[in-house]
Amino acid sequence: MELQIGRTLAYRLADEYVATDGRSGMPVERVGRLLRVLRSELEAWAHVTAEHRTAVEPATHRAMAALRTLRFEATRTA
Numbered sequence: 001m002e003l004q005i006g007r008t009l010a011y012r013l014a015d016e017y018v019a020t021d022g023r024s025g026m027p028v029e030r031v032g033r034l035l036r037v038l039r040s041e042l043e044a045w046a047h048v049t050a051e052h053r054t055a056v057e058p059a060t061h062r063a064m065a066a067l068r069t070l071r072f073e074a075t076r077t078a
Contacts, residue, residue, distance in 0.1 A: 011035075 005013075014035050016025030027041040 010026065013026035014028040014037075017028050018025070018030065018035075026037070027045050028035045028037050030036075
């Protein structure tokens, strides 16, 4: 499985998971100073995240298009 995210984002998501006691972020387990990811938890998290992103993307694209239109109109009238 390939997440296609960088190391920095992976650590941010892992830190978020630890800081929120597992309420959000990428699931990890701390073993001493190491962060370990269980494959089964990662696959489940990636699946849920992908489903959420698919459901949210159309609305996000519409909002971004509206924002671009507003910015364009604001610069045209200024």
